[in-house]
Amino acid sequence: MALFIPHNGCPHKCTFCNQRNIVGQAYQPNADDVTNAVKIAVDSLKENTKEAEIAFFGGSFTAIDREYMLELLDATKPFINSFKGIRLSTRPDCIDDEIVSLLKSYKVTSIELGAQSMDDEVLKLNERGHTADDVRNACRIIKNYGISLGLQMMTGLYGSDFYKDIYTADEFIKLRPDTVRIYPTVIMQDTELANLYNSKKFIPYTLEQSVELCSKLILKFKSENIRIIRLGL
Ligand code: SF4
Structure with a gap:
């Protein structure tokens, strides 16, 4: 089961992201939402929960307010x-020994x-x-702590x-991740990327180019026995 945790108030301004423009509008799940979602997952998975992970996605789990992060984690206890455990995604610069421990x-x-x-x-x-x-x-x-490593690329x-x-x-x-995800860049409205596109400074790949590249990447990762995760796990 997966919950999307938005990073309301994110201080960054990645060109492709419109999250800064929806600050305060994205629903932030609370501890009760976690409890309810996990209970539903337990009911539907029955005896197969041991193969499943509780997932917190949204990109910056370790960068959100610490008290809020602990509230969500406490709800899983x-x-x-x-x-099987908990899976989450975060920014590379929001990882250190203290947080991973x-x-x-x-x-x-x-x-x-x-x-x-x-x-x-x-x-x-x-x-x-x-x-x-x-x-x-x-x-x-992450590897030092024996935690499975996933890398996402755009x-x-x-x-x-x-x-x-x-x-x-x-x-x-070279970093030997256990899993990868490949996200072809999508231009969303109200982003810097949209401005760059509209001013013809950014020319995205065509669909054919994107398919050609992604198929090369898939073969590359497969030949290295690195699992490629699709949306929805
Ligand atoms: S992609 Fe993540 S880090 Fe970048 S602006 Fe959006 S929420 Fe912030």
């Missing part, structure tokens, strides 16, 4: 032994990092606010190209 104590078993690109220029152009070395550092910490970001996207995949492979 009565059920956690029935599940805390997450481990709550039985977090999988952490996915929104790395998006391993090219520092692409990260900078898209105002991600972190570097490729932040990704490498976060991977090392293809066709502003300033990227086939070569840089393939470079990102190759750098991911």
Whole structure:
């Protein structure tokens, strides 16, 4: 079962994200929502919960208000032994020993990092606010704690190209993640990316280009036995 945790008040301004414009509008699940969602999952999964994870997605779980984060994690405690563990996603620069040790104590078993690109220029152009070395550092910490590592990449970001996207995949492979997700860039309204597109500074891949690139990436990850996760796990 998965809950989307928006990062209301996120201080970043990634070019592709419209979350800054919907601050306060996105519903923030509370402890009761977690309890209810887990109970529904327990009922529907029956004896198969041991294969399932409680998932918190939204991109910045370890960057949200600490009290709120603990409220959500505390709500999983009565059920956690029935599940395989907890999966969550976060930013690479929001990982350190203290937070990973805390997450481990709550039985977090999988952490996915929104790395998006391993090219520092692409990260900078898209105002991600972190570097490729932040990704490498976060991977090392997560692996040190024996937690399953997931890496997420976006293809066709502003300033990227086939070569840089393939470079990102190759750098991911060096980091030996357990899973990857590939997100072709989508232009959403009211984003900096939309402004760049409208002013013809950003030309997205065509559908054919995107399919060609993603099929190369899929083959690359498969040949390295790295599991590719699709939306919805
Ligand atoms: S994608 Fe970037 S701007 Fe959007 S919520 Fe995540 S960190 Fe903040």
